[in-house]
Amino acid sequence: MESESDAGARDRLVALAAARGVSLAALSALIGRNTTYLQQFVRKGSPRKLEENDRRTLAEFFGVAESELGASSRGSVIAVEPGRPPVVAPLPRAMTAEWADIPRLPLGASAGPGAHPAEEIPSGRLRFSNRWLKGQGLEPAMLSVIEVEGDSMEPTLRDGDEILVDRTQRPLRAGIHVIRLDDVLLVKRLESGPGGTVRIISDNAAYPRLERPLHEVELVGRVVWKGGRL
Numbered sequence: 001m002e003s004e005s006d007a008g009a010r011d012r013l014v015a016l017a018a019a020r021g022v023s024l025a026a027l028s029a030l031i032g033r034n035t036t037y038l039q040q041f042v043r044k045g046s047p048r049k050l051e052e053n054d055r056r057t058l059a060e061f062f063g064v065a066e067s068e069l070g071a072s073s074r075g076s077v078i079a080v081e082p083g084r085p086p087v088v089a090p091l092p093r094a095m096t097a098e099w100a101d102i103p104r105l106p107l108g109a110s111a112g113p114g115a116h117p118a119e120e121i122p123s124g125r126l127r128f129s130n131r132w133l134k135g136q137g138l139e140p141a142m143l144s145v146i147e148v149e150g151d152s153m154e155p156t157l158r159d160g161d162e163i164l165v166d167r168t169q170r171p172l173r174a175g176i177h178v179i180r181l182d183d184v185l186l187v188k189r190l191e192s193g194p195g196g197t198v199r200i201i202s203d204n205a206a207y208p209r210l211e212r213p214l215h216e217v218e219l220v221g222r223v224v225w226k227g228g229r230l
Helices: 004-020 024-030 037-044 052-062 130-135
Strands: 077-079 087-089 099-103 125-129 143-149 162-166 175-181 184-192 197-201 210-213 217-227
Touching: 004 024, 004 037, 004 052, 024 037, 024 052, 024 099, 099 130, 099 143, 125 130, 125 162, 184 217
Parallel strands: none
Antiparallel strands: 077 087, 099 125, 143 162, 162 217, 175 184, 175 217, 184 197, 197 210
């Protein structure tokens, strides 16, 4: 039988997500789960409770006590005043985490011929400083790490490099983006062109430039960081 605390944790998660403007799918990716994980938790009660690490990550992201998301009150501070019932309060804790674990998505962003997108199920995490992310204006729940395939963006991006992609919806501005074009996933440099078009540029001069109507290009996210071997 479901307890009031279980239902309350689900309701609280929905309210926190709505207030922050973050989808349950994005939050599922934040904790390294399948993108439907938290939707099933909220709608079907499966799992009945969040696992400890998942609950901690979400609580740190929202800046709330873990008890709001279903943690037991055991280990809390009990304040006792003579003649009154004991008051249980959560232990003091940092309201923001020092680190954010960003999910790696094994779908590959091609810098060559192109890659057909696979299922976006995280295959690990890469840890970033929350202070650095905040300084860059980046929201952890809107970030993912993917691997570059191919050589069309050399020397800027090389085959095997990992890139941090910001999926926040913003107007197009010049820079390197992950896009879907004709159902193919690419990482390319974009520039606005004439008449509502966008220029799709490979940094490797051996590859031709493209120019397509903006409505034909799906902007997956902007590349904001890269990492790779020397």
